[in-house]
Amino acid sequence: MNKLKTSKSINKRFKMTSSGKLLKHKASRSHLLQKKTSKRKRQLRKVALVDTKDILNFKQKLPYLWN
Template identity: 65%
Template sequence: MSKLKTSKSIFKRFNITSNCNLIRHCASRSHLLQKKTSKRKQRLRKKFCVNSSDLGNFIHKLPYVC
């Protein structure tokens, strides 16, 4: 059986915890920052886990990670 390919874009954008959870950055942090409040930008700095309903889509793209 041939090897499965890893999606490199997902591999670069997400970090994996020891429990096989994926950690993501928040969106809307790269541009148009002048009109966003400082409190909102502080919240966007934090990292969050990927929702469990979306986790299955990512696991198929990262076959050898978990």
């Protein structure tokens, strides 16, 4: 059986916790920041969890992360 390819772009953007959950950075933090409130920009700094419904797609794209 051939090796499965890992999606390198997804591999760089997401990290796995020790309990098996995926972490992601929030979007909308790169530009057009002057119109966003300080509170909103502060909350966008935080790391968010990937929804459990999307985990199946990530398991296909990152086959060796769950081994």
